[in-house]
Amino acid sequence: MLYMACSGCGRFIRVLKAGEMYRTLLWAVIACVLFGSCAQKQQAAEKPVAEVPKSVLNVDVDPGIEHVMAHQKDIFEFLNDSLKLNIQYKTEAAMLEDFRTHKADVLVMARELDTAEKEGMISHDTLYVRELQVAYDAVALIGNKGFSDTTLTMEKLKAAFSPDNNDPNTHLMVFDEQQGSVVKFMLRKLGYKEKVSSHVYALKSPKEVIDYVKKDKNAIGFVPFNFLSDFNDSRVLRIYDSIKILSLRSKDEQGHDIRVSANQVDIVTAQYPLRRNINTVMRYNYAPLDWQFVNFLYKERGARIFMKDGLIPAHIPALDIEVNTDGLKARN
Secondary structure (H helix, E strand, O other): OEEEEOOOOOOEEEEOOHHHHHHHHHHHHHHHHHHHHHHHHHHHHHOOOOOOOOEEEEEEEOHHHHHHHHHHHHHHHHHOOOEEEEEEEOOHHHHHHHHHOOOOOEEEEOOOOOHHHHHHHHHHHOOOEEEEEEEEEEEEEEEEOOOOOOOOOHHHHHHHHOOOOOOOOOOEEEEOOOOOHHHHHHHHHHOOOOOOOOOEEEOOOHHHHHHHHHHOOOEEEEEEHHHOOOOOOHHHHHHOOOEEEOOEEEEOOOOOEEEEOOOHHHHHOOOOOOEEEEEEEEEOOOOHHHHHHHHHHHOHHHHHHHHHOOOEEOOOOOOOOOOOOOOOOOOO
């Protein structure tokens, strides 16, 4: 190190060489940076990571299609991790009230709105709606394994529902819910309103209907087809061990006698008379989240989920088939 004389005092001042001075300053800077970095990391570790809030879409769904809509919800939220579906399963009356009061953004119903309902929304709430059909379901008739359905027709069902029917031999008609969409669909289909035969009963769920017809060979159960349509589900396979889907005698386009039932073929060809639509209902304001969910149900992803669950999507996705003819030899 160097010593320099201090003018006027006769003392010496010790001065570091230039290289040593730079090294000392460098280590001082590095120490400050490292200390600051460690402090920041410690603060970050102590502070909890805030979750990014998700956009929420409120959707009211008919309980009769809960089974398939649960699958749609799982896949939609997996593909759109910034969105959350708040799905509630309610009666038709409760769904429409939620829609009018803006508690529900989208409805998924087991039918289309009728003219009176649409006009009522416009006149009372100035609410214009847009509907889009996304799939076909059906009301399935089920019975005990020993039930004979060879002569069952729509005409016989209508007679059994008649309030004037006093025949003690009439089959018991068992539904999943008194105010549910299945019983309302059947009443509209058969031309009745509220008053029906004393042979018509309502339980609390499709499972209770299935348990009832297992034990009673004289009962006909009415349940949503989607509750029984997924043959990849072990729950469905166990159900078929003790009940069967009943068929109806009908006529084809040429007038020939045929038997039809709730299955994909008879539903897609419209030969089964108890086919019903799965419709979405939105406001006519083109809200982006509403459209994102409805488009998902309508287009390929949602359509394939409907197909996997045994239903018929309104928009059937295209199936591309490639045929490899390399190496094939012509037959002599």
